[in-house]
Amino acid sequence: MTSAEGKPTTGTGRPTSRDVARLAGVSHTAVSFVFNGRAEGNLSPATQERIRLAAAQLGYRPDPVARGLRRRRTAVIGLITDEIASSPFAGRLLRGAMETAWASEHLVLTIDSGGDPAKEDAAVAELLDRRVDGIIYAAMWLRRVRVPEGLHRTHSVLANCLPEDDSLPAVIPAERAGGRTAARLLLDHGHRRIACIGGMDDIASAERLRGFRETLRAEGITVPKEWVLRTGGEIVGGYDGAMRLLDGAEPARRPTAVFCYNDRVAAGVLHAATRLGVAVPAGLSVIGYDDQEHMAAFLTPPLTTVALPHREMGESAARLLLDAIAGRTPSATVRRLTCQAVMRSSVGPVPTA
Secondary structure, eight states: BBBBBBBBTTTSSOOOHHHHHHTTTTTTTHHHHHHOOOOTTSSSSHHHHHHHEEEEEEETOOOOOOOOOHHTTTTTTEEEEEGGGGGGTTTHHHHHHHHHHHHTOOEEEEEEOOTTTTHHHHHHHHHHHTTOOOEEEOOSSOEEEOOTHHHHHHHEEESSSETTTTOOOOOEEEHHHHHHHHHHHHHTTTOEEEEEOOOOOHHHHHHHHHHHHHHHTTTOOOOOGEEOOBBBSHHHHHHHHHHHHHOOOOOGGSSSSEEEHHHHHHHHHHHHHHHTTTOOTTTTTEEEEETTTTTGGGSSSEEEEOOHHHHHHHHHHHHHHHHHHHOOOOOTOOEOOOEEEESSSSSSOOOOO
């Protein structure tokens, strides 16, 4: 029964679909049609609206467990990461995945493996035991990965990594195009003497440099071998590389711009330039890569960079997974997302003297 205010008067106080039916003056089946997505063609719009108003008045919410049992779905997806929970980009990717899932009435259950293959296999097994509708596997840095055991037993999508066997769909940054974007930005500012600092033996380093060189080559520009310095991905690598290029070099014989592997490397370059008295961007333009949160915009000067689409990767991976759950996704597709330039103050015209 319900009170005069329309609130349930029996049981634990949580309104049920039968309470909604009584308040709306319809059958229990009609309420089930509305909240199970079967109302169209079975109920008039007016009846549907009356049921929804009654549900809102009572504060009724469908039982997700019961609904999942009927649909043979749990409305939960798993998200396994290697070390992404400790990276500066974790929040963006996770927020993108969670908000996209939430918009489709799914929750996200996240597990960080710390890069331990045995823990990854165990995490997949745990998620499968909990009957999740699908799993996203996300990596901290772009590479080919061993697909955790059991991942092929459900709908699965990779984010920021590629499967070693090309067996699963993946969402990754368009790194080669990002390198082209960086090169074009420096060329448009008149730079022709450009160095590259930072990078490792990984897919991202190779692809960024490849795209960068291709764009320069199309303009008849070749980067001297000694101006391509593979110094890692940390601030110290950027500092050391810049000191090697700039310290003691005559302005006419040194680069006018530096393309950095990431924003941390760029921070090191800016530090070296300050120590040597080289003004940025008046004497040297610097472009980073990543658009690292709480860092790139707060350097001196604020860093022009190429943004990795971490939030978009989370969103796209979740959409791919939800499409797969609904039977709409082609197998083993690779989706490459644009890396946009973010203009700030570290890139300017070529020095005139």
